[in-house]
Amino acid sequence: MTDHDIDDRPVTTGRQLLVLADRDAAEAVAADLSTRCPELDTPELVRDALAGEDDAEDAQWLVVLEPPAAGWTHDLLTALDSAVADQDGWREDA
Numbered sequence: 001m002t003d004h005d006i007d008d009r010p011v012t013t014g015r016q017l018l019v020l021a022d023r024d025a026a027e028a029v030a031a032d033l034s035t036r037c038p039e040l041d042t043p044e045l046v047r048d049a050l051a052g053e054d055d056a057e058d059a060q061w062l063v064v065l066e067p068p069a070a071g072w073t074h075d076l077l078t079a080l081d082s083a084v085a086d087q088d089g090w091r092e093d094a
Contacts, residue, residue, distance in 0.1 A: 015094035018063035026061035
């Protein structure tokens with residue numbers, strides 16, 4: 001078994017959330033991922049108001065990604081982490 005074979009095995013099958021500070025960053029990540037990972041479905045952008053905050057400025061944006069048919073591989077998760085890090089965000093399992 002090669003290192004590449006390990007990277008091709010699914011490590012999780014759940015939805016992934018990319019958390020970003022604003023809509024522009026979320027749109028940039030979604031566009032970047034459509035180029036980097038064409039095997040992924042179109043991501044959903046969702047505004048997530050922080051609990052207890054009334055100010056519209058206090059909101060995060062989520063890029064919601066459904067898992068590919070074969071599940072999330074190390075390579076795909078690394079691509080997500082890289083794309084979101086470029087916009088000062090992070091990834092969470094949903």
